[in-house]
Amino acid sequence: MIEFFFAQYATYSTSGIILELVAVFFGLASVWFAKKDNILVFPTGLVSTFIYAYLLWKWELLGDSMINGYYFIMSIYGWYHWTRKKGDVVAFPISTVTKKESKIAVVIFVLTLVFVFLVYQYFDKFKDWYNYVDTFLTAIFFVGMWLMAKRKIENWIFWIVGDFISIPLYFCKGYTFTSLQYLIFTILAVFGYIEWKKILNNQEEQSAEVAVLE
Secondary structure: OHHHHHHHHHHOOHHHHHHHHHHHHHHHHHHHHHHOOOOOHHHHHHHHHHHHHHHHHHOOOHHHHHHHHHHHHHHHHHHHHHHOEEOOEEOOOOEOOOHHHHHHHHHHHHHHHHHHHHHHHHOOOOOOHHHHHHHHHHHHHHHHHHHHHOOEOOHHHHHHHHHHHHHHHHHHHOOHHHHHHHHHHHHHHHHHHHHHHHHHHHHHHHHHHHHHHO
16 A cells, blocks of 8 residues: 555655655645634745745646746735735735626636646647646636635635645656645645635624624
8 A cells, every 4th residue: 555655756866755745744734824814824835835836847747836836926925915904904804706806817717727738838748638637727726826815715615626636636646745735735625615704704793793883
């Protein structure tokens, strides 16, 4: 059983394995903090995405590498966005997407899909079935990260779908630790949605109470 899951690591360098494990640890920590609506989601995410951007580029998984490079940039933006306040009140609490944001999400998805497809075509990387899946996943995760940075509850839906697809994808690519990470990501994303939904409902109840008092 152990050989089945981890045999591919026999040819990997020790430093590469350690880097992947460190990236997995900080990636899991980031999703855990996201579930808790904790600002630490971003510094832990920066460490994980920086390492993965490097490793995935080295492994010639261009779409995956670009996802993590994008995550890195959006984590910086999200860190700033989440800390903005109006007086002592958080300026941008958890909320649902507006019609305008839904349209922007669709545009991000389509443009990402086209861009990654052209990159894979240019580098002649459409050699395996998972390269096509990788293109689709990149678009899903680009939208998910944008929505998380905007603190929109719908981000969890994109993470759930993308993480679930990533489990067999990474296993087939031969990256068992990362595949197991995405299994845990999927579970955390489901609980993240539930937790954010409770927070959102509490916010709406408090707003209703304030409106009544006024």
